[in-house]
Amino acid sequence: MAKVKGAVVVDIEACKGCELCVETCPEDVLSLHKEVNSKGYHYAFMENPDVCTGCANCGVVCPDTCITVYRVKV
Amino acid sequence: MDVKEIIKPENQVYGKTELLTDNVMHYCPGCTHGVVHKLMAELIDEMGLQEKAIGVAPVGCAVFAYNYIDIDWQEAAHGRAPAVATGIVRINPEKFVFTYQGDGDLASIGAAEIIHACNRGENILVVFINNGIYGMTGGQMAPTTIERMVTSTTPCGRDTELNGYPLKMTDLVAQLPGTSYVTRQSAQSAPAVRKCKRALKKGIKNVLDKKGTSFVEVVSTCNSGWKMTPVKANEWMEENMFPFYPLGDMKDSEKDKPVSNN
Numbered sequence: 001m002a003k004v005k006g007a008v009v010v011d012i013e014a015c016k017g018c019e020l021c022v023e024t025c026p027e028d029v030l031s032l033h034k035e036v037n038s039k040g041y042h043y044a045f046m047e048n049p050d051v052c053t054g055c056a057n058c059g060v061v062c063p064d065t066c067i068t069v070y071r072v073k074v
Numbered sequence: 075m076d077v078k079e080i081i082k083p084e085n086q087v088y089g090k091t092e093l094l095t096d097n098v099m100h101y102c103p104g105c106t107h108g109v110v111h112k113l114m115a116e117l118i119d120e121m122g123l124q125e126k127a128i129g130v131a132p133v134g135c136a137v138f139a140y141n142y143i144d145i146d147w148q149e150a151a152h153g154r155a156p157a158v159a160t161g162i163v164r165i166n167p168e169k170f171v172f173t174y175q176g177d178g179d180l181a182s183i184g185a186a187e188i189i190h191a192c193n194r195g196e197n198i199l200v201v202f203i204n205n206g207i208y209g210m211t212g213g214q215m216a217p218t219t220i221e222r223m224v225t226s227t228t229p230c231g232r233d234t235e236l237n238g239y240p241l242k243m244t245d246l247v248a249q250l251p252g253t254s255y256v257t258r259q260s261a262q263s264a265p266a267v268r269k270c271k272r273a274l275k276k277g278i279k280n281v282l283d284k285k286g287t288s289f290v291e292v293v294s295t296c297n298s299g300w301k302m303t304p305v306k307a308n309e310w311m312e313e314n315m316f317p318f319y320p321l322g323d324m325k326d327s328e329k330d331k332p333v334s335n336n
């Protein structure tokens with residue numbers, strides 16, 4: 001069992017749907033939503049929130065700094 | 075554990091630095107400029123340099139950097155950022171002055187300014203975004219365009235017979251006595267971004283210690299100019315750009331000291 005649990009919050013309106021976070025997440029947490037934001041971009045969201053470790057890799061690669069990462073010890 | 079229990083301010087481990095403004099960047103989705111802007115903003119914030127930092131942005135996509143990083147900025151004509159930065163830092167030696175230049179800007183129209191600023195060992199950091207093309211104007215061939223790379227002005231790929239050879243600016247400036255820290259980085263993955271941040275930090279420190287010019291190239295993508303998705307552009311860069319532009323430190327020394335190969 002994981003010793004840490006994470007979660008991310010995506011700034012939906014700032015997201016440009018570049019998919020770099022989706023690609024980089026080692027746990028396959030993220031996907032692009034089928035809905036779009038007001039600019040027409042498919043935004044990133046946590047499709048599998050249970051497996052997020054809060055490693056912050058997604059936040060680090062995001063060119064638009066849309067992702068805030070949280071982590072707790074469990 | 076419910077997501078709501080995790081998402082609390084005290085549990086935040088990563089977020090946007092206050093030095094990045096709330097303006098949505100005009101860069102295309104997945105553009106490396108966004109990542110490097112973020113790194114510079116984070117470092118200036120973490121190192122407490124907001125009042126000290128003056129960025130010089132010439133012509134290119136990053137001409138609007140002043141909209142995004144909340145520090146003092148000066149615009150420069152195409153290629154002239156190192157000359158403008160020279161003036162600023164000589165009048166204000168206590169400031170931290172950096173240029174932020176594309177490859178079309180730095181390696182072509184600005185080739186003279188960068189070579190001489192580095193050769194004089196001006197106390198500035200040069201952030202060099204090498205995406206292999208002129209991004210802002212529609213993806214034309216730049217001096218840095220690698221052999222056989224397709225651009226809007228080399229639709230059959232760069233032909234060295236006709237177009238000359240790609241220019242490795244970072245290798246050139248590493249030879250100059252005025253440079254102290256010269257490195258080539260990238261920002262396509264989390265480890266690469268973290269490494270790039272350490273390199274930029276070292277460059278900033280060297281400038282604060284007045285060691286001469288620090289030069290950080292970031293091998294970058296311009297996915298719209300390359301006509302690829304951001305993910306594909308990263309793969310293409312790793313496969314095609316990295317063999318020609320190998321990553322790593324080229325010089326880590328002090329101004330006027332011999333080049334060290336460690």
Ligand SMILES: Cc1ncc(C[n+]2csc(CCOP(=O)(O)OP(=O)(O)O)c2C)c(N)n1
Nearest residue numbers: 133134135152176177178179207208209210
């Ligand atoms: C003197 C002058 N010549 C040409 C231009 C047109 N121009 C604007 S941006 C640009 C290319 C910049 O490319 P690069 O430096 O590689 O930056 P990127 O946009 O790829 O980030 C050019 C040629 C100009 N603004 N001024």
Ligand code: SF4
Nearest residue numbers: 025052053055056058
């Ligand atoms: S914090 Fe790590 S595990 Fe969680 S979504 Fe981001 S990249 Fe994936």
Ligand code: SF4
Nearest residue numbers: 015016018019021062
């Ligand atoms: S990296 Fe950022 S902009 Fe790109 S899809 Fe993920 S959250 Fe959106």
